[in-house]
Amino acid sequence: MQLKDLNLKYPVFQGGMAHIATPEFAAAVCNAGALGILGTGAMTADRAAAAIERLDQLTDKPFGVNIMLMNPQAAEIVDVVCRLKPAVVTFGAGNCGPYIRKMKEAGILCIPVVSNVALARRLERAGADAVIAEGTESGGHVGTATTMALVPQMKDALHIPVIAAGGIGDGRGMAAAFCLGAWGVQIGTCLLASEECPVHPRYKEAVIKAKDSSTVVTGTLHNTPVRILKNPMASKYLSMEKAAEDREAMERLTLGAFGRAVYEGDMESGSVMMGQIAGLVKKKETVQEILDRMDAQCRQILKGDQYLEMEFGGAEAGA
Numbered sequence: 001m002q003l004k005d006l007n008l009k010y011p012v013f014q015g016g017m018a019h020i021a022t023p024e025f026a027a028a029v030c031n032a033g034a035l036g037i038l039g040t041g042a043m044t045a046d047r048a049a050a051a052i053e054r055l056d057q058l059t060d061k062p063f064g065v066n067i068m069l070m071n072p073q074a075a076e077i078v079d080v081v082c083r084l085k086p087a088v089v090t091f092g093a094g095n096c097g098p099y100i101r102k103m104k105e106a107g108i109l110c111i112p113v114v115s116n117v118a119l120a121r122r123l124e125r126a127g128a129d130a131v132i133a134e135g136t137e138s139g140g141h142v143g144t145a146t147t148m149a150l151v152p153q154m155k156d157a158l159h160i161p162v163i164a165a166g167g168i169g170d171g172r173g174m175a176a177a178f179c180l181g182a183w184g185v186q187i188g189t190c191l192l193a194s195e196e197c198p199v200h201p202r203y204k205e206a207v208i209k210a211k212d213s214s215t216v217v218t219g220t221l222h223n224t225p226v227r228i229l230k231n232p233m234a235s236k237y238l239s240m241e242k243a244a245e246d247r248e249a250m251e252r253l254t255l256g257a258f259g260r261a262v263y264e265g266d267m268e269s270g271s272v273m274m275g276q277i278a279g280l281v282k283k284k285e286t287v288q289e290i291l292d293r294m295d296a297q298c299r300q301i302l303k304g305d306q307y308l309e310m311e312f313g314g315a316e317a318g319a
Contacts, residue, residue: 001109003130003161003183006062006087009033010291011184012174013132013163014191016066016090017140017273018042019262020199023051027058028196032288036061037090041068042259045076052084062087064111069094082106090132093141095119097126104129113165113186115143115150117157124158131158132186135166139189139275142166142217142227148180155181169277171297178302187294189275195286200265203272210278222247229272233257 012034014026018041026036038055040048048065055063065086067077070093078099081089085106091099092113103110104127113132114120120131133154135147143150147166154162164177165186177185191197193204206229216230221241228234233253240250254271261270285293 001087001107001129003109006035006109008035008062008184010295012291012294013037013064013090013165013184013186015039015138015140015165015186015188016041016064016092017188018066018068019259020192020197021066022198023055023058025196025198026055026063028194028287029191029291030059030061030063032286032291034291035064035088037064037066037088038086039066039068040077041066041071041092043071043073043077045073045080048073048077049080049084052080052086056084056086064088064090066090066092067096068092069096075099078102081108095123096128097123100127111163114154115145117150117153120154121157124160128160130161130163130183132163132165133182134186135164136217136225136227137167137276138165139215139227139273139278142225144225148176151177151180151182166275167277169275169280171294171299171301173277174294174298175301178298189278190281190290190294191287192274192278193281193284194290195284199262202265202267203261204284206267206272207274207278207281208283210274210281212276212279214278215274215276222250226271227273227275229267229274231268231270231272233269233271 010033014029014037016037016039018039021039026038029036088109090111096112100110109129111130112123113134115134133150135150136142151164161183163184164182168185169190174185192207215227217225217227218237219226257271260266261272
């Protein structure tokens with residue numbers, strides 16, 4: 001199987017966000033024409049199996065499953081995925097090389113999320129079908145390279161498709177990704193305020209009210225960087241990092257914080273993950289409306305050479 005065999009209406013992947021990317025949400029994305037991805041990052045293997053089966057009931061479209069390698073049951077979830085055979089598996093927060101062969105033997109497209117070229121090359125050699133090049137603009141766990149810098153370098157270094165992620169929230173970002181050589185894009189933050197997204201209403205309002213400077217990266221001291229909303233919890237965590245306080249004390253501060261944000265709408269002590277493009281999100285829309293608008297805007301931007309010459313200084317510009 002190849003990416004083209006997914007027969008997507010839009011070359012768009014939905015980020016496999018733990019706690020957020022439920023079967024119902026992923027199905028809504030699939031049914032709107034993109035690739036919905038179930039997030040298993042906070043699940044046990046048994047819960048993941050039940051969620052995959054539920055998602056399969058909710059859509060007749062291809063779908064994906066995200067496996068966070070930080071999950072203590074990641075290996076068991078890999079076995080579940082190989083048994084249930086979704087179309088795509090994306091991996092995050094680690095090196096999925098040891099699992100790629102099992103995925104390919106099961107006929108599943110294996111697409112790791114990577115934030116540097118060296119790991120991408122290694123995973124290509126291991127048999128990855130594509131990579132998701134995730135820039136530091138993304139919400140949640142991030143690397144240090146920006147999407148603008150990362151995607152073209154990935155494209156030049158690899159022989160497999162590159163999917164751009166991070167800082168993409170409308171058709172302009174989507175068009176930019178294509179210009180950088182991406183096959184498609186992965187989006188997350190721009191879907192957080194969608195009608196179908198299961199996060200608490202206060203979480204959605206926080207995304208809508210966010211500005212370009214509303215997020216901050218925590219966890220760099222212990223090499224676990226996470227981009228979240230700049231709130232009292234984040235400020236306290238950064239102060240503890242600056243003071244080089246005990247790691248266990250810092251972990252206690254964030255224990256369960258993401259769940260509190262998603263389920264309880266705790267915008268003060270919760271870990272409210274969102275990317276830098278949150279400032280582009282101005283209202284609640286359906287997933288279908290978001291995808292249709294992105295596609296229309298992207299097509300308008302990339303409508304032909306005349307546009308490129310006019311806007312970007314082609315041969316005829318200024319003549």
